[in-house]
Each structure stands twice: as structure tokens, then as C-alpha cells.
Amino acid sequence: MVLSASIVSAEPSSNVAYDVPTLKFLMNADPARGEALAKKEKCSKCHGDNGVSDDGEDNNIAGLMPSYAFKQLIDFRDKKRDDRDMYKKVKEMDDQQLADLAVWFGMQEAGNGTEGKQMSEDVRKLVVNGDPERLLKACAACHGSRGNGGQFDHPRINNQYKEYLVTAMTAFKEDDRENDVYSRMRYVSKALTEEEIEALADYYALPDPE
Known part of the structure; x- marks a missing residue:
């Protein structure tokens, strides 16, 4: 080859x-x-x-x-x-x-954007099950069901504002950010629709700062 x-x-x-x-x-x-x-x-x-x-x-x-x-x-x-x-x-x-x-x-205390939030059915499927047809792993598999993060390079995402989460996922989607190991977030973000990115960001996000 x-x-x-x-x-x-x-x-x-x-x-x-x-x-x-x-x-x-x-x-x-x-x-x-x-x-x-x-x-x-x-x-x-x-x-x-x-x-x-x-x-x-x-x-x-x-x-x-x-x-x-x-x-x-x-x-x-x-x-x-x-x-x-x-x-x-x-x-x-x-x-x-x-x-x-x-x-x-x-060591500093983080907020919890998902505390008290209810998932819509569409968000629940992505967070809990992913989408096998698109080869999408569940968000929870890396970031936890409430976004508290996982090991090594799986960050906490429930301590961010919606605007930042959308910007970050869009950067992966458009190849403006390329430091994800094995292109994992680039693949995920490209497979997600803009509406799904907005919905996931809304679920995980902290309230907007006043």
C-alpha cells in the first residue's frame, strides 16, 4: 500500500x-x-x-x-x-x-450547568446513546452524563457558557481547531447538525453571566 x-x-x-x-x-x-x-x-x-x-x-x-x-x-x-x-x-x-x-x-470550584436541567428526548439520545448510524459515541461515554468530564483529555463541559460551547464545537466542525487526539471531536462535530450543537450546548451550559 x-x-x-x-x-x-x-x-x-x-x-x-x-x-x-x-x-x-x-x-x-x-x-x-x-x-x-x-x-x-x-x-x-x-x-x-x-x-x-x-x-x-x-x-x-x-x-x-x-x-x-x-x-x-x-x-x-x-x-x-x-x-x-x-x-x-x-x-x-x-x-x-x-x-x-x-x-x-x-482545584477551583466549578459550576454545574446541568444541575436541575431536564433533557429533551433528542438531547437524551445524543448524551446517553449517541447515534450508531452516524458512528457517534454517546457524549456521556467521554464527558459523563452531566458533563463532569472523564480521564486525561475528556474535559468537564458543564462549566462553560453556551456561547463558548457552540464556538468550540463549531471550530472543530470547520477544522479551525485541530488539537483533538485522533480527530475525535472533529469527527463528532462534523456529524452533528448546527441545531444539535445548539441543543447540546444549551443542556450543558451554565447560565449566562449577568
């Missing part, structure tokens, strides 16, 4: 491997240093004092699993995830500083 040039030259979507050394490195990170660094770098300007933003366009990072947050920070620094502002913030930071930040924000 002859592989196309694009496949042969394809680069990994991230330089982070969830191997034992990485996980041990994160376990030994220092949240106190992370808190001090967050204050020094004024992370609160976009993400709020404790990782919950006052703007629906900015992502909330409170309560994110440190392994996921660490990967995103490394991806910003390595330009595997495109964001000019985040690149400027982290381009001079080393792995230890990024790990400390990830652990600090992971």
Missing part, C-alpha cells in the same frame, strides 16, 4: 502524551506556585479570579482536570491550538509553570 504524501507528513495533533512520567509530573506540581503565577500573569482578566469568566465568550477553566488543562496550555505554547492571546501568555513558560497553573485551576 502506498501512502499519500499528506498522510506520510502528517504531524501529531499534540506533543503531550498521557504516559506515566507526565502523570507523575502533574501529581508533583505546586498549586501555590500556580496561584502566584496566575496572579502575576493576570489570568483573571479573561478567566475570572478563580477560573470562572465574566464573559460568555471566554472559557471557564475552574475545575478542569489538570491533565486536560496541561495539554491545552502546552498546545497553545507549541501552536498546536491556535490562539494569539494565549500563545503570547504562555510562549515563555516552561512545563513546570504550565503544570502548576493547570493544577491550581483544577
